[in-house]
């Protein structure tokens with residue numbers, strides 16, 4: 165049985181995998197890092213190849229998907245605001261609709277390079 169992370173990493177193109185390795189890799193837990201490295205090794209991607217793919221994709225024009233890397237792996241999170249206890253401060257939080265939180269909009273983030281495509285919490 166493949167884990168969700170395993171399935172995700174497996175489904176990436178060589179370009180996406182290269183960008184993930186260059187940008188979001190440090191935010192992964194030990195096991196995730198291991199999976200990324202194993203996938204890179206099994207595809208025979210060298211450090212040079214990763215650099216080439218990264219520079220080819222990042223900051224070039226993308227007709228769809230992420231503005232920065234063109235990936236379609238975007239995650240949308242609902243953004244709400246919550247009343248701070250005992251005060252009138254409104255804190256912006258990224259959360260699912262629950263309790264006293266009210267939905268303000270959403271935040272769309274690229275799962276490959278972390279680019280924020282839309283952020284209503286600002």
Ligand SMILES: [Zn+2]
Pocket residue numbers: 230231232233234235274275276277278279
């Ligand atoms: Zn991206």
